[in-house]
Amino acid sequence: MKTKPLAFSVHLFTASGAALALMALVAATQGNWRLMFGWLGIALIVDGIDGPLARRVNIKKNASNWDGVVLDLVIDYLTYVFIPAYALIYSDLLPSPWGLVAALLIALTGVVYFADVRMKSADNCFVGFPAVWQMPLLVFLTFSPPVWLTSATIIVLALAQFTWLKFVHPVRTERWRAATLPVTLLWVVLGGWSVWAEFEPPLAVKLGLLATSVWLLFVGIVMQARPVRQTVIAE
16 A cells, blocks of 8 residues: 555654654753653643544555554653653652662553553553653652652552553543543643743642642542443343
8 A cells, every 4th residue: 555645744743752752851851840841741732633633644544554553652651651750860859869760660660551452441441550650740840749758659650550440531531521621621731830830839729730630540440449330221
């Protein structure tokens, strides 16, 4: 099948996430966390747009020599796992050498999680913590929790990647989406506010960020504990 330029351009659009990840890495090397999250935010927008574009141009048929799923996973690992792990080393959240140890834990467990073919359930939830490490990193930088709490949270989330606990996809998980999607958008706004304020936002923003984080972290587990009852129709 001949590759069509328009379809291939969507692959290139997805691949631009690697360039954005590199820019985020440069910003992290300079300790410029606001700029780092800015690049990661743009990468997140690209990640949200490229899927619908790929389906629109029928990329599997018209640019089949390249696997868009693999490409997407590579970019996601860079932006969701590798860059936050790197930033953790050079932040003040954990003293040396524990920042490096935590970063190695995140990098190792994250790459194994992304290779797990069971990472999505039938109801479009993630099975295990979905390795979106930029989210807890942003919360850590906003609240500057004690070292023991930061360390314990990282360990628990890393281990949670290998459990059968469910975590919602804010768009694709249909159950309670009417609440989860607005909560996710609110988290993005509050998180962006915190980043722009160099992680010293007003108290109301902090409390809102904490509340939305708790919702996104536990709503899938609550759904799992309260499964939908199947209605039996008598014949």
